[in-house]
Amino acid sequence: MLLSAIVFLPLAGALVSALLPKERAGAARWIAAAVTAVDLALVAWLLLGFDVAGGMQFIENREWITQAGIQYHLGVDGISLSMLLLSALLSLIAVIASWKQETKLGAYFAMLMLLEVGMNGVFLALDFVLFYVFWELVLVPMYFLIGTWGGPRREYASIKFFLYTLFGSVFMLVGIIALYLQGGTFDITALTGMGFPATFQWWVFAAFFLGFAVKVPVFPLHTWLPDAHVEAPTAASVLLAGIMLKMGTYGFIRIALPILPNAAEQWSGFIAALAVISIVYGAALAFAQTDLKKLVAYSSVSHMGFVMLGIASLTPEGINGAIAVMFSHGVVTGMLFLLVGMVYERTHTRVIEDVSGLSVQVPVAAGLLAFASFASLGLPGLSGFVGEFLSLLGAWKSAIPAAWVVVAAVGVLLAAAYTLRMVQRVVLGTPSKAVEGISDLSVREVVLLVPLVALTLGVGIYWDSLLRYVDPAVRATLALMGGS
């Protein structure tokens, strides 16, 4: 029941919030904060009762649409737990970050909570149809968050986001149908290790690849991302980059690898190549950006490339690294988008050239921005380093050509280059006109960032705090593949 409560509590919150009368809409803030906080507490409770070596646990398996073999099947292992924690935490932070939201509050917070339903559900679902339901459910609130509360080009960005991801996921649906007809069930755990014929696997993998790769996003399917990020309100950007991109890579790890192991091996070279291109291309584009938000958006493409590289390695190190990057990127990019949002609220510009000298005018914000940037570029001791190091290590040990791994490693340097250049321009220097007279972060804003800073440091210094949950699940997944 605990998992169902974690998934559906926000749905109750969303309904209440949506039905608030207009004059009481302000209460939506408190409802959303309470609901997401309780949800986080439930996840913490789950964490306490979680058995690291216990495999898939807290399983709920009930009949749902029996005739079509669809079940209501939820469960959590180390991989999903790390993502669930991230989802619950960032949802709460997104709510508090939206405290100053003024327009259509009831609908706004309802959308945020609905988004959490979908995200939590994706990480817990063990039935394909249920997974697909949550996977698609996420699109709807995000469409409205971007489309209603977004920037000037919000309508274009929101529909582009929706159609791109829908395009990917309908192919996933074809893959799901094919697996169902071949394997006789929609149950994700039951379909693992079935040993489907190689050609069949290859094609189904192709279908899933389209579904997941659009979400990640992998070059060349990434073009929706910068548009969506630039137009999205801060909270939506945080959740989009922090969690929704991880749904794609999570799908690869949870579904594509254990169910289609042979195809995963055949595809790994191609995926690694795309991953390396994403790393370098994303970094190069980030370098060229003049808009802070776009810079963070393209850096996401680059960082998600490391995740894909780790997955493509099919080694324990690589996949542990991939999940570590997913977790760290969620935390760090969340921080970056929050800070960029906070700076934008004050200066009303995101153009890098117009914002400089933050350290003089607003030392707290500047310090935190510098901290988040260092974490993002993978400074050892901060969370970003762990995952990228492990991903590269895994890729190096795997069959992926060494030259590609070297190119990917150069991507780390590029990340340092564009991030440091941004820090140099924005944080240092003399205050520009837009920066003059702005106020430093409020207590609410600092409180918002503290848990993310703590996680960045905690995971960065003491990797094991994250990997002790993830590693057994990764090894179990690889064992299902019949590999190492």
Next chain:
Amino acid sequence: MTGLDLLIPEYLLLAGAIAALFVERLSPRASAGAFLGAAVALAATVAAVIIGSGGEVSGGMLTLDAVAVTVRVAILALTAIYLLWMAGRGMGPERSQEAVSLALFAALGGMLVAASRDLIVLFISLELATMPAYVLMGYRRADERNLEGALKYFLLSMTTSLIMLYGLSFLFGIAGSTSFAVIAAAPAAGLLGTFAAVFVFIGLFAKMSAAPFHYWAPDAYAGAPAASVAFVSTVPKLAGAAVMVSLATMLVPHASTVPTVIAIVAVVSMLLGNLAAFPQTDVRRLMAYSGVAHTGYMLLALSSATPAGYGAAVFYTIAYAIPSMAIMLIAAEEGTEIDDFAGLVARRPALAWGSVVLLLSLVGVPPMVGMLGKLVAFTAAVDAGRLALVVVAVVMSVVSAGYYFRILRPVFFGTRPDVPVLARSRSAAIAIALLVFATLALGIGASPLLGYLGINFF
């Protein structure tokens, strides 16, 4: 129960249809007829559910199998909801009593079509189902465009009825009987059987507005009052789906090319319907083309020629009819241009969010019923080896998201200067709310219906 008491729902409708014409003598309220009709349809729905399946009338001329009962209940329930809406809104400037009566007659015909297992009964019921629809589509007597559309509909429908009748006559020639059971058991008739089957299906394709026999639909819909389109574009299609299933069951043994023909029409409908819906600015035209596309998906399931596929085709049609009717009812209230939907979220927030549920269901986004309809339809088709068509279908459903969002976008992001003055109507609101609820509930709780229709792949 055996025999004629199985037809209690039909009797109720017949009585209701006649009574609706005269009820104004008893009650001065204009909505009395519609309320009466809705009550009768509701009572008939309950009766149909209680009667259930398994019965035969007149030696099997009418047979209530699972498909027939499902379609019967669906037609009745949708008619009841439609008339409830009509009680609140009427037919605009025209009198609504006749529309109520016509809708009930059409529903009666549809129910008989779904159950008929005899060529003559089928043809007569089919005419009973379509005749009232001609009048409904031409309801606005003073409007020339309306009459033009209705005339087009009438002529094309008559022509295709005759083509179908021609095909039916071949079938009679092959088997020497009008009974489906005898025809199915007759020895295969080679080319003649194929001709017969193709003629019969062409008639049905046209009635279901499947491409390339859809030309009447956009013009007829665009000329007609949206309230008529809401009924004519949805309820008769349920009957059409049922009769296609029973005819396919009967004819596939005679003409092995039938599934291929259906598959070709399916793919043409999906492509043409979805692509042609894109540039439309009139909601009725847009929904006409979207109807073509959805018929395509339904035919895709039908082309699998398996019991599960037949069940999926019927389920898909129900999944299409419910939200589609609701969207047309909203258009009847708000205006038929896409821009008329502008700013709906500010004027009527509940309706705006309801339209999100409806349109996303038509796209196929879970957890609404449309997604489940697509899931079972596509599964049946892949199972029958039509993977390539399913790939076309899923790509086209992304395209469909494009035009459904063209409706949704003004609802949330547009503003309308001249806000129409619309009286509050509780019964109309309840009717639309019921349709929205059904769209959600049939998606989440589809299990009983799927089981009833025999959609089970293993």
